[in-house]
Structures are given as C-alpha cells and as structure tokens.
Amino acid sequence: MRRTIATVSLSGTLPEKLEAIAAARFDGIELFENDFVNYKGSASQVRAMASDLGLSIDLYQPFRDFEGMPDAQFRRSLERAERKFDLMQELDVSMVLCCSNTSPLTIDDPDLAAAQLHELAGRAAARNLRVGFEALAWGRATNLYGQAWEIVRRADHPHLGLILDSFHTLSLKDDPAGIAGIPGHKIFFLQMADAPLLSMDVLQWARHYRSFPGQGQFDMANFLEQVLLAGYTGPLSLEIFNDVFRETPNRRIAVDAMRSLLYLESQVRDRLEHPAPPDGKPDHAKYAEQRARVLQRIELYSPPPLPEIAGLSYIEFAADEASAAQFDTLLQQLGFRRAGRHRSKAVVLYRQGDINLIVNAQPNSFARSRFETHGLSVCALAVRTADPEGAVGRATAMQSKRYDGPIGPYEQRVPAVVSPGGSLVSFVSSALGPNGLYEADFVLDDESDAAGQGVGLQQIDHVALGLAVDQQDTWILFSRAVLGLEPGESLELADPFGLVRSRGVANADRSMRLVLNVSPGPGTRTARTVAAGGGVTVHHIALNCHDIFDTVARMRARGARFVPISGNYYDDLITRIDLDEHLVARMRDAGILFDRSQAGDYFHIYTESFNDGLFFEVVQRVNAYDGYGATNAPARMASQAQRGA
C-alpha cells in the first residue's frame, strides 16, 4: 500500500517535517492547512520541496463547515472552496478533505447536505479535483461513517467520495463492520488513528491523545480489514493529533509512524491469510472470497514473523574497572558467583540459577561508550529465541537498526538491534543451551563448585525501564512490533514528588516481562534516573526465587542491604488483607512487601540502589499472580525519599 502521513502529526517547521517524513520512507503526505498557511514559502515552493524529497501531496486538509448550510453561507463557502482549489492546483494536490459540519448553523438534512456536496464536487470536477467527505465524531448532524456514506451515496457524483478515520468511528464505539459493504472505489482516503481508551469529551480526546496504530487500545486491524474488504486500494495514512508527538524530535516519531503502519499491515495480512474458522454465518464463503481478492489486489507488508521468546538469556552492564569492582561486591551479596572471564576482554560473567549477568568493562567498546555517557547501567538485554537471525530480520523489517559489534577470535556472534534510546537487544539461540554461548567466549569456572553457592535466585522476573514521557509510546510499539510483548493495564504510582505511570509488557507465557515507568514531572526518583540515562534507562531488575524469606536472609548474611519498610505498612497490611499474623510478623522482620490479586500472591523486596541509580528487586510469585506489586511501589519510593532527604 502507499503510506502517507499528515504533517500535523509531527513537530517542527514544514521543511523539517517533510525531511523527517521522507527519511522514514513515506510515499506522500497530507498537507495540514495551518502548516502551509504559516510557512513562508509559496505553494509552488512547497510543491517543489515535496517533489525533491520524493513525496507526493495526497490530500489537502481540512475544509470545514461546508455541508448542510443555509444558502447564503453555502454560496460563500463555494467561493472559499474555489480559492482553496486554486491553491491545490498550485500545490499539485488532487483531493481535499471536507469534514462534517460543526457549525451551530448546520441544518440536519441529508438531502441538503448531499445536494451541496454535489455542487462542490462539480466545481472540483471542473478542475479535475476530488472531494472526500469525512464524518467527524463531533460533527453536528453527521458523526458516523454510515451517515456520511448515505450523504455521499445520495450526492452521487464521481468526484465525491468518503474519507474514513478509525478514530472517529471507534471513539464513538460505532461498529466498523458495515464498512465492508461500501463500494471500495467510493472510499477515497483512509486515516488510521489509534488512542488509549479514555472517558472524556471526544473532541479533547481527538485533539490531544491520538496515537499511532499499535500504541493505543483500539482494534486497528479489524478496522483496516473492513476497509480492505470493501475494496479500498488507496493510501494508508496517519493523521495523529498528539501533544507529546508535537514536542518530540520528529525523526524518531516519523520512524514510529512508519513502524506502526508496517506492523498494522502485517497484522491484517495475518488475519486475511489465517482467518478465524467458519462461524456458521451464511456469508462466510463470500468473505473468504473477498479476503482472497484483497490479498491478490493489495501488497500488504510481510515481515519475518515475531520471535518466539524463551526468556532473557543475559543482561549486560556497561562499566569501567572501578565501578565493576564496586558492582562485584553488590552482586556477590546477592548470591551471584563469578562464573567466568571473557577470553579476550575485560568482561566478567556472573551466574545464579538460570540468571546470567555480564559486566563489560572493556575499553573502546560499545559498553564503555555507554558507560561514559550513562555511568554503570544496563547496555544490553539478551533475549533467548529459537531463531536469532529471524528475530533480527523481524526487527530490521520493523525499522530497528541492526547492531554489529566487533567480534574477537573464538567469540560467538550475538545478533543484536538498537532499541529506542540506544541500548541493545541481543538475540541468543535457545539451541545453545545454558552454557553454549558462554563456553565459546568465556573461560568458565568449574560448575561443580557452584552447587549450593547461591542464595536461591532462579530467573529474571522482569526488567523495569524508566522512560522519558516521549519514549512511552515509542517503547509500547517497539515492544509489540519487534518483540511481540503485549501491554497490560496502565497504573499510577505515587512518588512523594509526583505520580509515576507504570505499564507492564509481556509475552504470552510470561517468560519475558518488561515494566515501562514514566514520570511526567521532573522531581521523582524515576525522573532523575531517566534524565541521567538520557531518556531511557533500566532502573531496576527483578529476580525471582522459591523462598523469599530464605533468600533474603542469606543475602542479608552476605551484607546485602534493602530499602527499609515502615512498621506502619505492616499494621495497615493486616487490616487490608486477610493474612496469617505470623506470616505478617515474618514479613515485618524481613522487610518484605506483599500484594494479592484474585490469581495469587506476590512477595517482594527492593535492594538499596547502586550509586543512587540501579537497584534489584527480589520477588516470589505464588500461583498465577500476574502483576508487579505496583500497590507497594509508593512504600519503596517514600522510603527512598526519606533516606535521600
């Protein structure tokens, strides 16, 4: 499909927007009127600028408050349209978006609207231009696509068609199924906008909170499928009003935009190629035929499949010699052993249970350059998967950059991509088994010595990232489109210096979980960590065990220190949750926090942070508890703030 984007979706001046759009390899743009009106250059200069960048101008938008008007206003609007048609011809753009009338003067009469749009289409036809009519969700008389289509149908002019925008349909909870029945050639243009599900005035929602497909909570794939089943073959476009995108450097947002369309196309391709089994409805056969026609007619993006992830193979830390030595002390307190040294580099492998942590202090390396800008920090998450090259292929097909570092003799190549913010996601073959990777690269200690050395940590439970506000949607889409991790609900955590929004993303079998934390304000601990990390940073790593009381006792015996929890917490806990008093007493003694859901229980504790930054969490999940103890995060944050004060 042709892929286009409205200029209003990005920050910057018009030339900056066009450059970012071209760099992200879009085919064309929707020119948002204000972007043109406030640009210093003329229409022919804009036309040349777009053309030089290889971009067509597919749509001029919006043209407002036209149809269903009293005659005097209608006549004036026709004159206004003629001036815009002049401009469109100078710009070499053949279609204008006319959105449904929001004026208090609107007359609710579909026949009048049809007649007036017919006349407009006639004026357009005289210049070989086309008019697309779109139902705004807050249109005064027309706000559903079904109403807009009825008006277009009655107007019955070849230069008048329908424009669809998923936001306007899905925000009103209207059913998109009817779209499949509209003649495809009468759908002139398609805008795909996602959004979080918010309960608020639809106009405010539309103007501030739209997002790219895959970043919100609407069913984008179903909507697009209906439009394709109708026979639509025009551009797939994005018109996203989003306060954060407006503030964010436009090169990254343009990449997100392209990723969102490629991901959406791949989802719809999957649906069309592997439709749900026959549901017994009489028209199932007809739809099967329609699907096949779509696949013949439309080239939908076909990236390699999502990787099947079997947990995190290792986490790599960027360090220098001094910080590596300090960090070594912390890791030993947590029960890790130095399991091996790299054959040729200043890199040490730490192990416990199935957990591998790599501390990389090699000069002139990627890790060292990360250390120099970010301090001791996570520089790579290594994902275990059956097909590492396939996973990298998926990621690059989804607009991530492949990373190829230098490889020494006897070293395994670990394919990797750059994640948003600059750290790496590496892919390790499951076939290598627990030692395969490390045997090649590391001089491993004798494993037989290791038995009983740890303190009972088993696996990496989750990795919590702190993100700048403008990285949140970027990471949701990266997690879904590149890693196949699906988001859970968004929660708010009260830090003493501001709210922190927290959202988990995980794969289906929960072998990989990330938690994405965002602090809108600058004063929270999360915000300070994120600022130090340049916008994206791992702020803690949660490791699980089978007996948290035993594990924590052994860690304390080794000198580990944990964030202290107020006695008031336990007095309150026992009033909130029906718990055995002795168990609460044990938690109080150990400083362990507790959460309970319908599905199970969660015991957890946080270590003190390393150099006021990264820290660890020790967790024990009981039964099918699927959260992250968010209810207890404020206890941690308050304690950290009290100690910091």
Place this chain on the structure above:
Amino acid sequence: MRRTIATVSLSGTLPEKLEAIAAARFDGIELFENDFVNYKGSASQVRAMASDLGLSIDLYQPFRDFEGMPDAQFRRSLERAERKFDLMQELDVSMVLCCSNTSPLTIDDPDLAAAQLHELAGRAAARNLRVGFEALAWGRATNLYGQAWEIVRRADHPHLGLILDSFHTLSLKDDPAGIAGIPGHKIFFLQMADAPLLSMDVLQWARHYRSFPGQGQFDMANFLEQVLLAGYTGPLSLEIFNDVFRETPNRRIAVDAMRSLLYLESQVRDRLEHPAPPDGKPDHAKYAEQRARVLQRIELYSPPPLPEIAGLSYIEFAADEASAAQFDTLLQQLGFRRAGRHRSKAVVLYRQGDINLIVNAQPNSFARSRFETHGLSVCALAVRTADPEGAVGRATAMQSKRYDGPIGPYEQRVPAVVSPGGSLVSFVSSALGPNGLYEADFVLDDESDAAGQGVGLQQIDHVALGLAVDQQDTWILFSRAVLGLEPGESLELADPFGLVRSRGVANADRSMRLVLNVSPGPGTRTARTVAAGGGVTVHHIALNCHDIFDTVARMRARGARFVPISGNYYDDLITRIDLDEHLVARMRDAGILFDRSQAGDYFHIYTESFNDGLFFEVVQRVNAYDGYGATNAPARMASQAQRGA
C-alpha cells in the same frame, strides 16, 4: 475559622509536608493514610512532630468501602475500623473520614447503610472518637450529599456526622442550596476543592485536576456560604489531588493553599455583609437573619479590599549599561523618546503617549541582581491605583511579601510586593498624575519638545507572561486575590514544537490585562524563554495605537523590524473572514495580522525579539474586541521558528 489541609495536597516526605504546612500558618492537617503508612516513624512520633510544629491532626482519612455491605464483609470492616481507631488514639486524632462505598458488593439500601454506620459510630463513641461520612462523586449507591445526609440522619448517632467536599457536589452539578437546611452541628468537617470545568470521567478529574479555591471554575463562595448558613463552625480544609502540585516544591504550594482560603473567606464575608437585594422569595428575611448569625459566630478573614486599578503606570526593565544601550536603539525605533534621567541612579525613563518604560541599569540594585540572573527582562510592573498602601496591605494580607528597596534623597517611595517568581508589582498613586512620580525622581526633559515625536503608541494594552507549568495556578490565584484580575477562557496555541496554553486575566474596565502563557513541553520558544527566566518571565509587551498602519510605517522608517508573515496567511485570511480586498492588501504589505470576534476587530504585529527573548506587539482594537489575537499566535510562532532554524 480554623484552617487545615490534607497532607496529600503537597509534595514531599511527611516531615517536609508538615513543615511547609506549618510555615504557611495552617492550624492543622488531615492526615492522608498513605502518608502515614509509608512514613518510617511511629504514630507517636508523627503526633509529636505535628505538635512540635503547632499543628493539630484534625482528620484521619480515608476509611473506605464500609457502609451497605453484606454482613460478613461488614464484620471484617468493623475489625479493620478498630485497628484504625487504635492508631487514631496513638495519633491523637478524633475524627475519621468514611467515604461512600465504591465496592461492587455495595447494597443500595440507605437503612442498611445507616444501621452499619450507627454501629461504627458506637464503636467510635466507646473511644470518644467521631466518624464523618462523605458522599464520593463516584460512590456506588451514595454520591450526593443529600443521600449521605439522609443516611446520617437515619443512623441518628451523636458520633456520626456528615463530611462535605465541594468537588463531589459541584462536579456532579448538584445544587448546594440544600446544604443550608442541614443542622450545622451534624456537619462534622468541610473540604473545599475547586477544579477547572472538564468533560471527563469524574474519578480521573477528581484524582488529577482539583485545585485550590479560586484557581478553578466552581462557585466556591456560594458553596461555603451554604455550609456556613447551615451553622457549620468546624475547620475550613483543603484536600486537593493535583498532579502538578505533587511535583512542585511544597513551600510555594502551601502559600497558595493559605492564600486560597483567605481569599475564599473574604469573598464569603463580602457576600454575607452585602447580600444580593431581596429577591421576593418568602424566606429572604429568614436568610438575612441567618447571615447575621454567621457573621456573629464565625470570624471570616477580613483583608483590605482589592485595589481599584487604573492601568499600568510603568514597566521597569532590568539591564546593565551594555544591554541598556542596545535596548535604547530598539525603543527609539518604536518611537519612544528618552524623557528623563534619574536624579541619582543609572535609570532612564522612556515615554510615548501614556506609556512609561523605565530601564534600570543601576549597579547593586534589585534590578541589577535580576539582570544578572535573567538578562535584560522586566523586573517590575507598576500598577496605577488610588491607594497604593491599601493595595500593598491587601497583597500582604493575601500572603505576598512586601518589597522595600533603598530610597535615595528626593525619591518617591513606590510601595511594592514580590510576585510569584520574584519580580515586583509596584503600586503608584493615581493622584500623582502623569508626571508626579517622575518629577520627583527624574530630571525630565522639556515636554514641549515631545509633541509629535512618537509614532502613535498610546497605552500598554497587555503584558504576556511565560510561566512554568507549576506557576499557572499560582498566578491565576495571585491575579485574582491580590490584583482583582479575573481570568478569561483558556486557549491552545500551536507552536511548531508543542502546544502553548494561553489565558488572559483582566480587570473589569480592561485597563489592566495580563496574558499567562504556559508550555507543557520543553521545545517551544515560550518554554525556552520561561526556562531562561527561571519559571516566570514577561515574554512580550503589547502596546496599542489608533492607526496601526501609520504607526507601523513610522516604526519601519525608524528601522524597527517585525516578524515576517507568510503571504499564504493573507490568501487564507480572505477566505476565512469577509474583508475588503484593499484592506487585506494593506495588511499584507505591512505584515499586520487580523482577528475578528462578534464584538470587534483586532489588528496586530509583533516586533523581532530582543536578544532572542522579549519582544513587543503593536495592537489596534476596534470596537469591543476583548481577546488577544490567539488565533494568529501560531503564525508568529511558525515564523519565529523558521527564522531560528
């Protein structure tokens, strides 16, 4: 009245909150449960800490999901309550807030709710504690104060009363008039929360957007009047969930909180002392009597009255010698003449029409210290008023700090206060006339030379401030409570690098207008100016004239430069507004922008900025146009960004 505030309203750790609350001279607090639960100290330590600061703990809150429950849950909740009662006794707090049930288990049966609350009150009475029942706006069965009162009435227990919160009533558009009929002794506690009028889910609205009285759009004074008419004599409290307050240093927010209550009390006192004339209703006499009783019984804050403002007398700029010389060039281009030199300081007076601008480059002065931290910038706005000392008295009564600078021989004292952010608002006596102030302090040039020297500027039309996000509500309240300026509607302006929210505040006769601009994101020109100005800065000054075409032509002839406006703007303007083509051609030639409202027209133009900061606007208002040309701000912002790029 006793004045109290809930700890949740402020940022920080619990000790930091209490210190800020005490410093703002509150009498007591509502202790928000999580603030206690997550605090490392015990109940007796918290009790001692509050007591040492002179603060009582008036309320422990909230106790949730109690009334109207199935018996098993009810019994468990009674046990939960006993544990909280233990705690309250340790804390020396005698009242708990029980908010209406939000649990899906709630049984909608007022008699059951009354019976269960009666039993809770009995338990409380055994310890000499009291229970206040509050209707949450999102309570499952009970969400109106009338319902809550009916339950309290049926429960009929002396240790059970009603708690009122203006947010819960006004967010649901419920009429507070019925409150006056509730027996005052049964209203146990009163929380006053304002909010902007938002069309969104009430729970989200309540959790994130409440504000102090006077910062939002609810009728706070009417609500409080009803409660006082009922005979309530308890504390006046604030329980404000606000995302920005949570992120803002708590000392300033605590001052805002106190200012909001003092302002509210003074408003209600005015209403009670000067009630609306008899409306013919039979109970008017009864209410007159009730009002008189309230004024006898309750001590409502009685500050000096709001100043009557007759425009801005002068604007003072902080400078040094070099920047003053540069700025001189700009001011001369705008038609100002050097009208006088200060008798003893490096201070120059510029005049044109009724406009006075003072450039202060005096070493070791307040202005110089502002220059050193903020560059050339406005350091004082001088307001013309009949009673300067009264105005300062009003300001200090409203928690502003008086500023007393050094005064030289032969100099007038100009009383001043420090406005939020640190610049001054000075008050100049109207009785001094146009020259009175300056004759004392300045060696004035012969005025007879001045005739015809200017370019037609007449008055200061408005002053536009750029504010950090956390200064917006502070400035709204300061403007209202100290200066008597009332806010207009909030508008959004699209800068190429993010939205800017803009809101005018003005007095009734429009002789003084400020525009408060806030950029949530960091990338806009406004945001950069605000950051350079330390959170509050004047970013432009609008000056009006009678013939903008003539004035601008004369300025251009003197070398003034203006932000260029795209020709596309004028092509679009003539399609939007029915205007004479020749007039549009003149505007295009001159680079003048245009806006039209129902009330009148607005012509305006922006100068290029001085050192990439401050700039001027030249405006001409036609008829009763009452806005600020917000619709054209994006044209300016885009032009500035294109030139900056």
